[in-house]
Amino acid sequence: MDNFYYLYASLGFLLLGTILSIFINRKSLVGFVSLIMNFLFSIGLLNFSISCLMNNNALEKNLYSIKPLLNSSLSILVDPLSAVFLIVIAIVSLCVTMFSWKYLEVYKAHSSRRFYPFLMLLFLSSVGVVIVKDLLFFILFWELMTLSSWFLVIFEGEKREALRGGLQYFIATHIATAFLILSAVILYSYSNDFNFTAINKSLSDILQGNFLLSHFILFSLSLAFLTKAGVLPFGFWLPNAYPQPPSSASSFFGGVMSKLAVYALLRFFLSVIPISSYTQSWGFIIATAGVFSIFIGTIAALTQDEAKRLMSFHAIGQVGYMLLGIGAGLYFMSLNQFVGITALTGGLLHLLNNSMYKSLLFLNAGSIYYKTGTTDLDRISGLIRVMPLTTMTALVGSLSIAGVPPFNGFVSKLIIFESSIGAAKVSETLLLIKGAFIVFGIISVFISAITLASFLKFFNSSFMGKMKLTYVERGNVHWSMTLSQIILALICLITGLFPIISLKLTYNAITSAVNLSLPNFSEIFVTSFFGFGINFCKNCSEGGVWFPIFVIFSVFILSLLIFSFERYAQAPKREVETWYGGKEHSPEEVTYTGHSFYQPFKEMVSFRIGKIQFKGLYPVGLPSFKLSMPSWIKKFLNPDDWFYYPFANKVRLVFISIEQIYEKLSKKYIAWLVLGSILVGVLVFHLSGGKP
Template sequence: MEHLSYIYASFVALIVSTVGTCFIKNKSVAGFSASILSLSSSICLFYPAIDIVIGNKLVEQTIFSLKPLINSSFLLSIDSLSALFLLIISLISFCVSLFSWKYLNAYESHSPIKFYPFLMLLFISSIGVVCIKDILFFIVFWELMTLSSWFLIVFDREKKSAIKGGLQYFIATHVATAFLILASVILYSYSNDFSFTEIKKGFSLLINTQPALAQFILFCIFIAFITKAGVLPFGFWLPNAYPQPPSSASSFFGGVMSKLAVYAILRFFCSVTPITLNSQIWGLIVAVAGTISIFVGTIAALTQDETKRLMSFHAIGQVGYMLLGIGVGIYFININPFLGTVAMVGGLFHVLNNSIYKSLLFLNAGSIFYKTKTTDLNKVEGLIKVMPLAGITALIGSLSIAGVPPFNGFVSKLLIFESSIWSAKQSEVFLLIRIVFIISGIISIFISAVTLASFLKFVNSAFMGKLPDMLEQKRKLPWSMNVPQLMLAFICLFTGLFPLIPLNIVYNAVVASTGISLPEFSSVFTGNIAGADINFCKDCLAGSWFPIFVMIPILILCVIIFSFEKYAQAPKREVQTWYGGKEHLAEEVTYRGHSFYQPFKDMVSFRIGKIQFKGFYPVNLPPIRFSLPKCFLKIFNMDEWLYYPCAKQFSKLAEKLNTIYKYITEKYIIWLIAGSIFVIVLMVYLAGGRI
C-alpha cells in the first residue's frame, strides 16, 4: 500500500496544479507552479514505479466499486508494464512542464489558462490509462486524454491549420473510441464484468465457442488503438495535429501519448485477451501495419521542410518499429519463446528509447521557434552559435532516432532487425509468412538510413551554416529550456552505453504483459554492464553488442585529434567565400533544407489521377462528394422546418408588442397619475380615514 500512497500523492499534485492554473493569468507564475507540482508528481511516481519494475511486483487496490449498478470498479493495478510507462510519464511530464515555463512566453498573445490546465489533465489521464485494470474506467481516462489533448491542439485558434488539425484529430480518435466501446460492450455481455481479469476469462470461452465474434472483437481493438498510435493509413490525422500545439505539448504527444496506444495494443492483445495460436494472425497483421508505417511515414518525413511536421511523420515511422517488434513477438511467442521474447523486448525497448529522443527532438524544435519565431528549415541556419546546448542535444537526438551506435536507438533497432530476419530459420512457419517477416526486417534496416538522412538535413539546416546577423542579438535560451534537453540527451547516451540495465527493466515489463512462462532473462540476454549477448535459442548466440569497447577507442581518437589541433597551433584565417568573381548575398547561395536529397524526393513524388503524392503520402486528396434524396435532406435541414418558422412567429409577436407600446406611450403620465390617485384613495379607505 506504500506504493499506492505515492500514486495518490502524484494524482493530488497534478489535480492541484490543474485547478490552480485555471486562475493564474501570469505566464511565469503559472509555469513555475506547474513545474514545481509536476516535479512533485514525478518524484512520487518514480519511486514506486522503479521498485515495482525492478522487483517485478504487482500492486492492486480497489478505490470504489459500482457493483450495485454495474459490474465495474475503479481498480488501480500496477505491474511491471504499467510501472515502465509510469517511469516514462514521470520523466517526460517534468521535462515538458519545466520547458514550458519560459517557452510559453513565445506565444505573447495567448493566456496560460488555455494551456496549463489541459496539460495537467493530460498528465493525469495518461497515468490513469496505465494504472486502471477495468475497461470502463480505462475508456473514461482514455477519453479524458483525447479531450485534453484536443484543447492543446487548438491552442492557437487563430490559425486555420490548428482548427483543421483539431477537427481531424477529434473525429478520427472518437471514431476509434467507438470501436473500443463496441468491443467492450460485446466483451461485457459474455463476461458480465468490466475488469480485465474477468474479460480474459470470458474471451477464453468465446474464442472456443464463437471464434468469428472473437476475431471481430480483436479487429475493433486493433482499429481503436492503431488509429490513436498514428499507424497508416489510420493515422492520416497525425501530421496535421501534432505540429499545432506549443512544442512542449507536442513533445508529450510524440513521447508519451502515441506510446500509450502501443501500451494498449500490448496490454489488450497479450493480457486482456490471452495469447493463443488463434491470435498469431494478429501478430502478423500488427507487424505488417508497422512495416507500412515505417516505410511511408519515414519516406514522407524526408520530403518535409517544416520541423514539427517532419517530427510528426517520424512519429508515425517510429511507432511502426515498435509494432513490428511486438507483432513478431506475438506471432512467435508460442512457437519459439526465445525469438518471441527478443522481438517483444525489442519493440517495448524501442518504446522506451523513442519516448526519450522523440520528446527531445520536439523540444529542440521548440527551441528553434523560441529563437526565430519559425520552424521552417528554409528560414533558419547557424543556430548552434547562439544556442550550442540545443544544437548538441539535437545532434544526439538525431543520431539516437537513426539508430547510430552507441546511442540508445541502436540497441532496440538491432533486436527488432535480428528477430525479424531470424524468423527465416523457423521451419515450422509457412514460407510466405517467413518471407513477409524477412522483408519487413530488410525494409526497417533501409529506413534507418533514410531516418539518418532526414535528421542530418534537420541538424545541418537549423544549426550549421552562417548565423544571420538579425539573430545574434535575440534572446538566449533560459536554463529552464536547456535543462530538459540536456537530461533527455544524457539518457539517450546512458541507455545506449549500458543496455543491459534497461533491457532487464523492459524484460520484466514483457513478462508482466504476456502472463505466460517465458525464458529466463539470463538465458536470453547475457553479458555484463558493458554490453549484452543475444540468444535466439538455448545456448545459441546470435549477436553481441558492447558499446563501451567501441566508445573508448572513439574517445581516445577524439582526444588525440583535439591535442594535435591545440598544440600544433597551426595558423588560421577567415575569408569571405569566393563565388566565381560575382557578388552574391548569403541568402542566395545558402543550401536550404528544401534542397536536400532533391533527386530522391522527386523519385518518390508522383501523381495518380488528381491525387499528388509526396514520399508516397497523399497531400491533396479531392473532397468526397455525394448526394442524398431531397426528402432525406429535409429531415436534417432543421432551419427550414423548425428554426425559421419559430423565428418568424417570434418576430410577429415582437411587432405586435411594439405596436401596443407605441399606442400607450403617450398615455403613460395619465396612467401614472390615475394609478397614484387610486392607490391613495384605497389606502385612506383601508385606514378608516386616518393616514
C-alpha cells in the first residue's frame, strides 16, 4: 500500500466535510457531520504521521507539475518535523470540531455556513503549509490559510470590533505576505526553480557573494513569519483579531495557526537556508524579538479583564519563548552543537506543549461564554459550582502555561532557560552576547512568574468565590465540549509527567531538518523513563536534571500524611455565612473582581505619552482618524453578500431541481422500465439483422 494512502484519505474526508458543510444549514446537523468527517481526517492523519515518525524517514512525492508555465510543482515532503506538526493539527482540529458541534448554538443569529466551510479550509491549508516542498505552492497554501482564518475573524460581521480586528489582520498579514512573495521572486531569479532543494543550492552562492541581498532575503522571510506568529512589534493586530471569532476557532488560531509561522521559520532556517554566519546573526535577532514579545505580551496580558483578550496577549508572550529557544539554537549551532540542538529542541518542545494548553484555555473561555454569555472577568465568578470538570481542565491549562511542575509547560521552559543561561557558560563567543543571553534567560524566568500571576487572576475570577450570575444552570457543558477539554488537559499532564517521549520526538524532528552531522540524542540528554538531564558538552554535565515522577511521589506522600493527621485529629467543622463586620453587604460589594487583581502593578506599567495611552506597556489609545471610502469598496470588502451566499444558494437550487426531477421520474419507474425493455429488445433485434 502507498505510504501516502492515509494522507490522501484524510484530506479527502476533510474536502468532503467542507462541501457538505456548505449545503447543510442546521447548526446541530452540520456540526455532527463536520465532526464525523474531521474524526476520520484526524485518524488518517495520525496514522500517517506516527508511521513516518516510527520509521524516522522522509517521504517525498511529486503530485502535479506546472513546469511548462513555471519551474514549479506540487511536491510533498513529510519528514519527522512535518509529522510532528501534522500530529498537532490532527489532535487540535478534532478537539476544536468536537467543541464547535454544540458550542456554535449560542450564535443563534449566524448561519453555520459562515463557520464550518472556512474552519475546514483552515485545517486543509494548515496541512498544505506543513507538507509542501515548493515555495510557490507554500505561498498558495499560506494565503489560503490567511483568507479562511480572516473569514472566521469577521464571523460576527455586525460587530464593529470584529470588522476592526479583521481589517487589521487582513492588512498586516498581507503586507507580510508581500515580503514573502518578494523573497520568492528573488530566489527564483537565481535558482530558476521554486523547489526547496534548488533554493538551498542557489542560496549558498548568494550568501557567499552578496552581503546586502542575503540579509534582505532573510529579513523578508523573517518579517513574513514573525508577523503571522504575532511577534511584537509586528503582531500588533493579534490581540484585536484572536478574540473575535467563536472560541473554538480562536483555539485553533492560538494553538496551531500561529505555530505554523514558527514551523515556517524552522523549515527555512534549518532546511532551506544553509547554516552560516548569516543564520547566526539572525538567530540573535530572532531571540531578541522573542524576549521582547515575552516581556511586553505577558505584562500587557496581566492588565486585561476579558478572558480571550488576556489569552491573546499570552499567545504573543508564549511565541516569544519559542523564538528565544530557536534563536539561541541558530546562534550557537555553529559554535557549540550541543547548545544549539538543545535550544532548538526546547523551542520546538515548547511549541508542542503550548499548542495543547493554549488550545485548551481558549476552549475554557468558550465554555464560560456558553454558560454565562460573557467572558468579562469582572462579571463572572464561582463557576466551579456550575461546571467542575471545566474548572479542573482550566486549572491544568493555567498551571501548564505558567510552567508549574509537573505540567508540560515546565519541561520546555526549563530547557529554554538552561540553554539561554548555560549557553553563555560553555560557548566561546563575545562577552556582550554571553551577557545578553544570560539577561534573556533571567527575563524569561521572571516573566514566567508574571504568567502564573495572570492565570491565577483568570482562574480565581472565573471559577472561585461566590457566584454572581444567578441565572446560570448547574451542570457541565455538553459532553462533546467537556471531552475535548479533557483530552487536551490529559495530554498536558501526561507529557509533563513523562517528558521523554515528546523530547525524543522533537529532537528527531530538529535533526531531520538540519543537513549537518549532529550529536546523538543520548549524548545530549541523559534520559530514563522517569526524566532527563542535559549535557552542554561531550562527556560532561553542565545542565539541570528533572525527574517529575519522584517529585509527584513526594507530594503524594506529604498530602497523604496531611490528610491522615486531619482525619486522626477529628477537628470539628462548621459552615457559616461570611462575616462582614456585623453589616450586610451584597456580593457585588465584597467580591474581588478581575479588575482588582494586581492593581498597583497595573498602575505602575500604565502611562501616557502625548496622545498615546499605554496599558501594561502596550499602546491602547492610538490617535484615530476617520477614513471615508466609496460604497463600492465597502461592498467589495463584504464578499458574503456579493459572492458566497449567492453562489451557495444557486448551487443549492441546482441540487433541489435535480432532486425534483428525480422524484418525478421515480414515480413512473415501472413505465420507464417497460419502455426501456422494449427499446433494448428493438435494439438487439436490429443488431442481429432482424433474425430472432
